[in-house]
Amino acid sequence: MSVASPAAPVRDDRAAIDKAVSLLTSFGAQASTGVGVSELARRSGLSKSTAFRVLGMLERNGVVERTGKGYRLGERLHELGTSVYAPGQDHVRDLLIPFLTDLYGMTRETVHLAVLHGTEVVYLAKLYGHRNLPVPSRIGGRMPAHCTAVGKALLAYDEDAAEEALTAPLRRFTATTLADPGDLSLELRRVRQEGIAYDEGEAKPGLHCIAVPIMGRTGRPVAALSVAGAAGRLEAGAHASALRRVAAAASREVSRLRLVR
Incomplete structure (x- = not known):
């Protein structure tokens, strides 16, 4: 019975992060209006099923949100962005x-x-x-x-x-x-x-x-x-x-x- 390498989860996590970032940067000028899953998959170079799965994880964390049949960037990203600036x-x-x-x-x-x-x-x-x-x-x-x-x-x-x-x-x-x-x-x-x-x-x-x-x-x-x-x-x-x-x-x-x- 084979035992998974301790490094394997790290590689998987890195791949998931890479996919998430690719999707987020694919919104472009439509970040606030919304983009469909098929188009996001095409822009990011992911399969539609993978894009849908990663978008689901991002949605659960408030990073993207549904808008009709598509997605747009969510409030959580704005909060994260403003937190790196000076207070006030x-x-x-x-x-x-x-x-x-x-x-x-x-x-x-x-x-x-x-x-x-x-x-x-x-x-x-x-x-x-x-x-x-x-x-x-x-x-x-x-x-x-x-x-x-x-x-x-x-x-x-x-x-x-x-x-x-x-x-x-x-x-x-x-x-x-x-x-x-x-x-x-x-x-x-x-x-x-x-x-x-x-x-x-x-x-x-x-x-x-x-x-x-x-x-x-x-x-x-x-x-x-x-x-x-x-x-x-x-x-x-x-x-x-x-x-x-x-x-x-x-x-x-x-x-x-x-x-x-």
């Missing part, structure tokens, strides 16, 4: 959303609200502008701080985060990305002097952004606001003025409510 971000987002809305009304461009998490920025909110321009940011998504306007606006006033960013390898996304620590240090100094940060195609060619920090009572930033648009079309002067006004009002509200930072 929901409160920051809810407090500052009205100011983001004001900024959108002034510019009609794509606008962002973001916070710093280590040496990355986390986008808490985004409103799309009237002009269709693909922007790599997404709500809940992250980007390295050094290649974004919001990131530089936040790093400039956070000494610890700036030091960490300057001593780590700086990934180059485009030809204009500040991938040299000396160049980035000079840029952060300029941001502190002028109170405004720029991204001139550093995250994506042809995409320009300008950003300002929202300051807390202790002189450290709580979050940052940005305006994004196509290079050559973004009205930097007018938008900088709108950004400064909205950020100043948001900073006053943060101080009034004694939000810690």
Whole structure:
């Protein structure tokens, strides 16, 4: 009578996890609207019976949920995602959303609200502008701080985060990305002097952004606001003025409510 190897359950568990991840990443843009089992099986390279079985396990754990004849991503995934962010971000987002809305009304461009998490920025909110321009940011998504306007606006006033960013390898996304620590240090100094940060195609060619920090009572930033648009079309002067006004009002509200930072 043969005895199962102690390593066998580990291999089986790993295979199950691989299948689950393949299914979850197969939802794509239809994550909230739903996808049928046959289509998910096709996208993930699994048989329909295997996809159905794994989806059943995910459903029991709240990771996916039924919608008609298909499935969509469930609440549990959102809870797991937000748990890795800094505490209090929901409160920051809810407090500052009205100011983001004001900024959108002034510019009609794509606008962002973001916070710093280590040496990355986390986008808490985004409103799309009237002009269709693909922007790599997404709500809940992250980007390295050094290649974004919001990131530089936040790093400039956070000494610890700036030091960490300057001593780590700086990934180059485009030809204009500040991938040299000396160049980035000079840029952060300029941001502190002028109170405004720029991204001139550093995250994506042809995409320009300008950003300002929202300051807390202790002189450290709580979050940052940005305006994004196509290079050559973004009205930097007018938008900088709108950004400064909205950020100043948001900073006053943060101080009034004694939000810690």
